[in-house]
Amino acid sequence: MHHIYVLLGGVFAAYFLKWLARYISVRLQVRGLPVIHSAIEVMEAGHRSALPHIPGIVPARKYTLDDPWKKYADAQSDLIACTQATTPYAVYLTSNPHVALSVSAKPAQYLKPTSMFRYVAIDIFGRQIVSCQTGAEHKRHKSVVKGCFNETIMRGVWDAMVQTQAMMWGEVGVREGGVWKDIEGSTTQLTLLVIGKIGFGQEWPWRIAETGGKILPLDESLYVVTHSMFAQLVAPLWLLKYNPFASVRRLAKAQTSLIHHIMSMIASRGATLQAETNILTKGDKIKPPSDVLGAIVASQMDVVAESKLKAGEKVQAGLTPEEIVGNVCMAGHETSAHVIGFTLAYLALYPEHQEKILQEVDGITGGSLPTYRDMPALKYALACIHESIRLRDIVMTLPKLLAEDCHLPYTTWDASGQATTHTRLLKAGSHLIIDSPACQRNPFTWSDPTAFRPERMLDDSQKGLSTGFSSGQRACIGKRFAEVEMVAFITHMVKEYKFEPVPLEGEGRMEMEKRYLEGKEVLNLTPGKWDLKMTKRA
Numbered sequence: 030m031h032h033i034y035v036l037l038g039g040v041f042a043a044y045f046l047k048w049l050a051r052y053i054s055v056r057l058q059v060r061g062l063p064v065i066h067s068a069i070e071v072m073e074a075g076h077r078s079a080l081p082h083i084p085g086i087v088p089a090r091k092y093t094l095d096d097p098w099k100k101y102a103d104a105q106s107d108l109i110a111c112t113q114a115t116t117p118y119a120v121y122l123t124s125n126p127h128v129a130l131s132v133s134a135k136p137a138q139y140l141k142p143t144s145m146f147r148y149v150a151i152d153i154f155g156r157q158i159v160s161c162q163t164g165a166e167h168k169r170h171k172s173v174v175k176g177c178f179n180e181t182i183m184r185g186v187w188d189a190m191v192q193t194q195a196m197m198w199g200e201v202g203v204r205e206g207g208v209w210k211d212i213e214g215s216t217t218q219l220t221l222l223v224i225g226k227i228g229f230g231q232e233w234p235w236r237i238a239e240t241g242g243k244i245l246p247l248d249e250s251l252y253v254v255t256h257s258m259f260a261q262l263v264a265p266l267w268l269l270k271y272n273p274f275a276s277v278r279r280l281a282k283a284q285t286s287l288i289h290h291i292m293s294m295i296a297s298r299g300a301t302l303q304a305e306t307n308i309l310t311k312g313d314k315i316k317p318p319s320d321v322l323g324a325i326v327a328s329q330m331d332v333v334a335e336s337k338l339k340a341g342e343k344v345q346a347g348l349t350p351e352e353i354v355g356n357v358c359m360a361g362h363e364t365s366a367h368v369i370g371f372t373l374a375y376l377a378l379y380p381e382h383q384e385k386i387l388q389e390v391d392g393i394t395g396g397s398l399p400t401y402r403d404m405p406a407l408k409y410a411l412a413c414i415h416e417s418i419r420l421r422d423i424v425m426t427l428p429k430l431l432a433e434d435c436h437l438p439y440t441t442w443d444a445s446g447q448a449t450t451h452t453r454l455l456k457a458g459s460h461l462i463i464d465s466p467a468c469q470r471n472p473f474t475w476s477d478p479t480a481f482r483p484e485r486m487l488d489d490s491q492k493g494l495s496t497g498f499s500s501g502q503r504a505c506i507g508k509r510f511a512e513v514e515m516v517a518f519i520t521h522m523v524k525e526y527k528f529e530p531v532p533l534e535g536e537g538r539m540e541m542e543k544r545y546l547e548g549k550e551v552l553n554l555t556p557g558k559w560d561l562k563m564t565k566r567a
């Protein structure tokens with residue numbers, strides 16, 4: 030018995046010494062930079078704003094969402110290091126948009142840290158483009174996924190948004206004006222129904238019915254899964270499935286139903302497209318599918334056919350059915366909903382921009398409602414959206430893993446603002462996090478950084494420094510999808526209504542502004558609860 034204790038003690042001591050050696054090495058690596066020490070991985074978004082502040086152990090106040098630039102202003106440096114006792118590597122945070130651009134342009138040097146919880150967790154539906162590693166795996170996913178961001182889909186996104194928005198005004202009771210409540214809830218429902226139409230070619234009612242049965246319908250399963258995303262990502266399926274609570278077991282049923290529906294849709298769309306291809310006469314092309322699921326299946330068939338032509342029958346190309354499910358399930362709708370929410374907050378607080386959007390729309394359409402054809406000319410509306418993303422960046426952190434040692438440029442400044450540039454050696458295996466919200470408020474890049482000034486986003490050189498959709502090979506592939514969806518929504522809303530914030534009793538302007546603009550961190554930055562007073566335009 031005594032020997033077992035000695036053995037266990039020896040194993041524990043060896044483990045502890047190994048950890049200590051790594052931790053000391055990390056502390057030595059970050060010497061000379063401003064450093065945030067913490068016990069746990071506080072830089073991982075999603076939970077940090079909910080943590081209590083315990084200096085040196087959980088320095089939660091360093092991650093304030095209200096003023097993402099503050100920690101850099103305090104440190105007088107746009108590069109900060111973090112040591113985390115739970116992770117045996119140094120973590121660096123950059124808030125320099127120029128550095129962010131050059132890092133994103135070197136995907137082989139700055140890989141995706143795919144072992145981070147956030148990427149492992151989202152593979153529950155199947156391996157997919159967001160979580161896969163840069164290089165061959167990412168290329169394989171992208172070759173298929175890019176096929177569903179074509180012009181037919183974009184036109185469909187615009188039309189689906191306009192139709193669903195028209196239905197929404199009736200459902201939320203403001204068709205003729207009034208107070209629109211729960212903006213976050215209704216915009217999330219709106220973008221979910223757009224995914225129903227454009228993602229799967231299905232029309233769903235505003236209120237999705239709750240049914241029983243072994244398999245939930247597609248709309249209900251997608252609704253339940255997206256409304257319980259955090260639980261779906263953190264809890265294993267068996268835990269949800271064999272749970273004493275019926276409401277939790279329903280989450281498991283929704284997950285398995287969703288996968289079941291998408292798998293069978295992939296099989297049937299594949300068979301239909303194959304049958305159409307078989308009867309084509311030489312030189313003809315099949316009509317491109319107008320839903321994302323059809324487009325991804327068609328794209329998969331194209332990629333497989335092309336690689337067979339090049340490399341023969343045996344080559345494995347494109348995605349497996351499980352990977353297609355993974356990619357389809359991660360098609361984000363909440364991101365666009367949250368950006369719409371923050372844009373509405375800014376436009377309500379600064380109504381002069383509503384009038385500018387209206388003038389732009391009328392100047393283009395001569396007074397009628399805009400259509401997808403007008404999208405390239407609706408520059409001011411898009412600028413308002415990009416400026417909202419700059420100020421309320423929803424994705425928040427863009428983590429990279431260093432494949433090799435690298436010299437990273439950074440800037441420090443003195444009390445008078447006099448800046449000096451340096452380079453710093455970062456070791457292979459370290460993490461570099463592009464702190465996107467801080468990049469977007471860096472005063473060396475943006476003049477009057479906290480002001481809502483959409484005009485600056487009309488200048489391509491300024492807009493190009495925004496990190497909200499990331500850049501380079503791993504940039505957001507759904508950027509145009511989201512832009513079309515959001516511009517369609519904002520321009521139609523401004524054309525039909527004037528809207529203003531609704532203050533709480535006794536609330537001053539500053540408090541109200543804070544309430545409308547502050548967000549909470551739930552997977553991505555989510556707007557709070559507030560209402561809008563809607564007045565129908567004559």
Ligand code: HEM
Nearest residue numbers: 158159360361364365368424497498499503505506507511
């Ligand atoms: C306003 C809304 C959106 C914003 C601000 C946004 C932002 C981003 C950002 C910052 C990334 C890089 C993430 C990283 O490096 O970890 C990203 C990646 C991605 N986004 Fe978006 N996104 C939005 C909407 C969408 C939509 C609507 C879709 C799909 C329909 C989409 C699909 C993707 C995909 C597939 C990737 C991974 C690309 C790759 O790794 O190659 N996004 N997005």
